[in-house]
Amino acid sequence: xxxxxxxxxFSNNSFFYWSLLVLFGGIILIGLLAVHQMEHHGHHITGMxxxxxWGLPHVFAIFLIVAASGALNISSMSSVFNRTHYKPLSxxxxxxSICLLAGGLAVLVLDLGRPDRLIVAMTHYNFxxxxxxxxxxYNGFFAIVFVYIWMMMEQxxxxxxxxxxxxxxxxxxxxxxxxxxxxxxxxxxxxxxAAIMGPMFVxxxxxxxxxxxxxxMGLLYKLDGRQIGDYVFNKLxxxxxxxxxxxLYFVIVKHLTNLYAAEHTDMEYFMLFGDNIYTQLFWxxxxxxxxxxxxIMLYGPLxxxxxxxxxxxxxxxxxxxxxxxxxxxxGGQAYPxxxxxxxxxxxxxxxxxxxxxxxxxxxxxLGVSGVAITLLAIVFASRILPVAADNxxxxxxxxxxxxx
Amino acid sequence: MNKLNRREFIxxxxxxxxxxxxPGVFLQTVNAKGxxxxxxxxxxxxxRGCGDCKNECITACHSEHAxxxxxxxxxxxxxxxxxxxxxxxxxxxxxxxxxxxHCEKPACVDVCPTGASFKRVDGIVLVDxxxxxxxxxxxxxxxxxxxxFVHENLSEQNTISPRGKGTVEACTMCVHxxxxxxAKAKTACQQACPKNSIIFGDLNDKNSGISKKxxxxxxxxIRADLNLNPAVLYQGLDL
Numbered sequence: 001x002x003x004x005x006x007x008x009x010f011s012n013n014s015f016f017y018w019s020l021l022v023l024f025g026g027i028i029l030i031g032l033l034a035v036h037q038m039e040h041h042g043h044h045i046t047g048m049x050x051x052x053x054w055g056l057p058h059v060f061a062i063f064l065i066v067a068a069s070g071a072l073n074i075s076s077m078s079s080v081f082n083r084t085h086y087k088p089l090s091x092x093x094x095x096x097s098i099c100l101l102a103g104g105l106a107v108l109v110l111d112l113g114r115p116d117r118l119i120v121a122m123t124h125y126n127f128x129x130x131x132x133x134x135x136x137x138y139n140g141f142f143a144i145v146f147v148y149i150w151m152m153m154e155q156x157x158x159x160x161x162x163x164x165x166x167x168x169x170x171x172x173x174x175x176x177x178x179x180x181x182x183x184x185x186x187x188x189x190x191x192x193x194a195a196i197m198g199p200m201f202v203x204x205x206x207x208x209x210x211x212x213x214x215x216x217m218g219l220l221y222k223l224d225g226r227q228i229g230d231y232v233f234n235k236l237x238x239x240x241x242x243x244x245x246x247x248l249y250f251v252i253v254k255h256l257t258n259l260y261a262a263e264h265t266d267m268e269y270f271m272l273f274g275d276n277i278y279t280q281l282f283w284x285x286x287x288x289x290x291x292x293x294x295x296i297m298l299y300g301p302l303x304x305x306x307x308x309x310x311x312x313x314x315x316x317x318x319x320x321x322x323x324x325x326x327x328x329x330x331g332g333q334a335y336p337x338x339x340x341x342x343x344x345x346x347x348x349x350x351x352x353x354x355x356x357x358x359x360x361x362x363x364x365x366l367g368v369s370g371v372a373i374t375l376l377a378i379v380f381a382s383r384i385l386p387v388a389a390d391n392x393x394x395x396x397x398x399x400x401x402x403x404x
Numbered sequence: 405m406n407k408l409n410r411r412e413f414i415x416x417x418x419x420x421x422x423x424x425x426x427p428g429v430f431l432q433t434v435n436a437k438g439x440x441x442x443x444x445x446x447x448x449x450x451x452r453g454c455g456d457c458k459n460e461c462i463t464a465c466h467s468e469h470a471x472x473x474x475x476x477x478x479x480x481x482x483x484x485x486x487x488x489x490x491x492x493x494x495x496x497x498x499x500x501x502x503x504x505x506h507c508e509k510p511a512c513v514d515v516c517p518t519g520a521s522f523k524r525v526d527g528i529v530l531v532d533x534x535x536x537x538x539x540x541x542x543x544x545x546x547x548x549x550x551x552x553f554v555h556e557n558l559s560e561q562n563t564i565s566p567r568g569k570g571t572v573e574a575c576t577m578c579v580h581x582x583x584x585x586x587a588k589a590k591t592a593c594q595q596a597c598p599k600n601s602i603i604f605g606d607l608n609d610k611n612s613g614i615s616k617k618x619x620x621x622x623x624x625x626i627r628a629d630l631n632l633n634p635a636v637l638y639q640g641l642d643l
Binding site for chain 2: 039041042043044048049050051053054112113114115117118120121124125126128129130131132134135182185186187188189333337338339340342343344345346347348349350351
């Protein structure tokens with residue numbers, strides 16, 4: 001019979017552990033210095049322009065925000081879908097989702113032209129704007145998931161945790177649909193303007209969030225010398241494979257639909273068969289590195305039993321996810337706006353030209369610091385709160401466990 | 405020293421407050437003609453004169469609003485620009501100025517999270533620089549690429565057209581002139597055009613010059629298929 005799960009804070013004090021914290025702190029500091037430079041001199045020091053208005057910081061921010069709602073999924077599996085073997089992971093999953101959102105939002109806010117006006121964004125709402133709705137959804141996510149974690153951790157409130165989990169799950173579905181709709185509602189741009197963006201972002205969140213969770217879980221448990229059994233790891237591994245395949249499915253449907261419509265054909269040829277960086281990133285980065293290769297690594301007969309290939313596959317999903325969002329955000333803007341369909345358009349304002357973008361060191365620093373904020377926050381949170389199960393070996397997780 | 409009783413204190417305080425505040429209120433009232441729901445300001449541009457011009461409208465606009473180049477074409481603002489359009493099959497070429505089209509259903513206003521992008525009742529689409537957070541979502545949404553983000557530190561601005569680093573800006577249809585002179589106003593681009601190719605006026609007034617010309621000659625909107633109903637109309641868009 002399976003043993004009862006207990007939770008406790010991580011208490012690692014090794015040199016490596018503290019070095020990691022210093023590293024994350026250092027990256028965050030460099031990110032803040034980059035923001036200072038961007039705000040002091042203006043955004044002209046970045047690679048962004050009047051053509052590419054959202055750059056690398058947005059790529060990182062959107063990735064982290066999308067992964068945030070996905071990381072909560074493991075928790076939802078246990079509370080909403082009664083998959084009890086995920087219960088020992090549910091606290092860590094919920095806490096990581098908050099940390100990911102914090103990292104993503106920090107980057108998003110610090111890349112604003114006027115980050116000092118954050119209070120304006122919190123007090124002035126245009127309810128017709130999906131962006132404004134997202135601000136409400138992000139703030140609500142923090143509040144709901146905090147309450148959910150509290151209900152999971154406070155014994156007296158345990159009975160409400162299922163309800164809170166269900167509410168958090170619904171909220172996260174709406175949130176990610178909202179994030180995808182930021183692009184879906186942009187009818188002016190050929191690469192966006194598609195209802196599928198909302199649900200596609202939801203499925204992307206499942207994949208990116210789970211991959212990020214696996215890596216963080218692996219790192220934290222390794223550092224503290226705690227065990228992760230094959231049972232739970234294989235469950236996560238198989239689930240990640242399903243999500244990767246689902247993302248590929250959505251990507252295929254989106255591009256096929258666009259290829260069918262004559263008005264989008266030029267843009268699709270630019271994205272899929274063009275002589276540009278986005279085509280290469282799409283095929284080699286998003287599809288091969290972030291999709292097919294991890295699938296083989298997770299399901300292939302030779303490597304499916306290896307823990308290392310599992311983590312490597314998760315890492316590739318994270319990398320491929322970043323590339324996918326880069327292709328969506330930057331590639332979508334690189335393709336010029338269509339002022340006169342079918343005509344050749346030129347101007348001193350780069351109308352009709354494929355826009356170029358090279359991220360500056362400031363944007364790279366800010367984007368990477370978002371990941372560092374997430375990691376520092378989860379390491380800190382798991383040190384002060386009992387969010388991680390003491391043992392994830394099969395005898396604690398597998399409901400059908402029998403001693404041999 | 406005389407002691408101030410309560411009644412005198414209230415009286416003097418009220419008087420002082422009134423003397424300080426009233427001139428301000430009065431001045432504001434005198435200057436602000438304000439937008440009128442009866443009007444829909446618009447522009448009609450005859451592009452047949454644009455091909456060989458010397459960009460006088462662009463120079464005038466940028467001078468009026470102190471929009472200066474920093475010799476960084478990728479990040480410099482261009483409130484109005486000359487676009488050349490060529491039909492690939494026939495090689496027929498034409499040119500036209502493009503600025504904010506002051507749409508009836510502006511995408512920039514819909515997407516702005518704080519309401520900084522707004523449309524006045526007379527149809528002019530503006531940015532409230534006090535509450536623009538510089539998120540650039542309006543730039544993503546505008547089909548005309550009419551919006552600009554201020555990438556630089558600014559100096560020597562014109563008081564009639566304040567700008568701000570880190571915020572978004574676009575053509576204001578010279579709203580300061582319209583608020584002063586109403587239907588008699590001329591926009592800076594209109595005034596500068598040597599061929600009188602730009603007409604400004606009230607699209608809602610059937611007797612205005614712009615409405616009469618539209619009735620007689622017709623005109624087209626750019627990307628009319630998007631159904632945004634822009635207030636900037638073009639003649640000679642025959643491709």
